[in-house]
Amino acid sequence: MKKHFYKYHGAGNDFVLFSEDVFEDMNYDVLVKEIRFLCHRRFGVGADGVLLMKPIYSDNFAFEMVYYNSDGSRGSFCGNGSRCICRTAIELGWVKAGEEFDFLFGGKTYRGFSEDGIRISVNLVDVNDFGDCKEGFLVDTGSPHLILESNETDWKKLRKIAEGIRYSPPFSGNGVNVNFLRNTDKKAVDMVTYERGVEDFTYACGTGAVAAAVFLAEKTNKGGSFLLRSAGGELTVSLERQSLRRYTNVWLTGPAIKVFESDWHFGNSPHVVNLEKAENNSL
Structure with missing residues (x-):
């Protein structure tokens, strides 16, 4: 089965994106194997995760977003992934640059906007669950x-601390x-994030940047705009x-860049190499 995909990154946080539900008819074990191969940086395309931009027949929402971590597990909301999927929606003509639009993820409503079609902003849900x-x-x-x-x-020291937690x-x-x-x-x-599901440091993390902003806002007792700098670039x-311990009107902004697009042949990769064996014997 051949399906067209797009490779994007948001501040170095990279994703393979499909504009349809390519996993709809797959059983769970096959789905996990395919995602692991897709995201593998030697045997596949290479990515931190896989995004699905599912058409939704509604006047209120432009699309539904689904996210999978690179280990094949179903992911929670991904900030940079959402910005990349919004950029794709603009490029494919599903929405227009210069206009705000709503989309769904996990039954919750998010809002996207871009003035120029490159620098993408996403309005996240309110944050009210935090503390020491x-x-x-x-x-x-x-x-x-x-x-x-x-x-x-x-x-090495940071990794040891992160994995321990x-x-x-x-x-x-x-x-x-x-x-x-x-x-x-x-x-x-400056910040760096060790992401679950990737089980490694990533070049940037959108929801991590928002979490850092909440921490800084609590530290200074005021909201506003915060600039977070990671290995892959800057996010605002x-x-x-x-x-009442609540943050509203939360916006995450930064570049979303298309790297390339191509086709992926599902069903072939697991027969090419034993991924577990290759990883266990890696140098």
């Missing part, structure tokens, strides 16, 4: 994130994304701080 915990500052921005302040720059008893079930923030007193805050988060 033993491990750090925990906040749910559509995906669960733990925020830690750290000046550590050694990736990611697989610790409080989070081992559903997992948590672990974010390290540096220079939190500066205009541009704006939000309004309400009196």
Whole structure:
């Protein structure tokens, strides 16, 4: 089965995107194998995850978004993925640049907008689930994130800390994304995110940037605009701080770039190589 796909990235957070539900008739085991091959950076296209932009026959919504992590698991909301899917919708003519439009994810409504069709903004749901915990500052921005302040720059040490938290008893079930923030007193805050489902550091994380903005807003007792800088580029988060532990009008903004488009032949890759064996014997 051959299907057309698009490769996009948002600040280095990259995705394979289909403008239809290509997994509709697949059983779960086959779906997981196909996604793992698609996202594999040696045997597939290479990506942090897979996005589906499903047509929806409604005057109120432009499309429905579905997200899968690179390990094949169904993903929670992905901020940079949503910006990439909005860019695709503009390029395919499903929506128009310069006009706001709504789309669905997980039964919730999100809003997209772009003035130029390249720099994409997404309006996320309100954030009201956050606070300090033993491990750090925990906040749910559509995906669960733990925020830690750290000046550590050694990736091996950061990975050890992140994995220790990611697989610790409080989070081992559903997992948590672990974010390290540096220079939190500066205009541009440096950050890096260890993402569950990818089980590695990514070049950027949209919902992680929003979580970092909530942390910074709580630290300064005011909302506003925050600039988050990651390895793949800069993301801007704006939000309004309400009196009752709630953030509204949450917008995530940054570039969404099309890398290329091509076709993927489903059903072929699992027969080409034993992925588990290859990874277990990798150098």
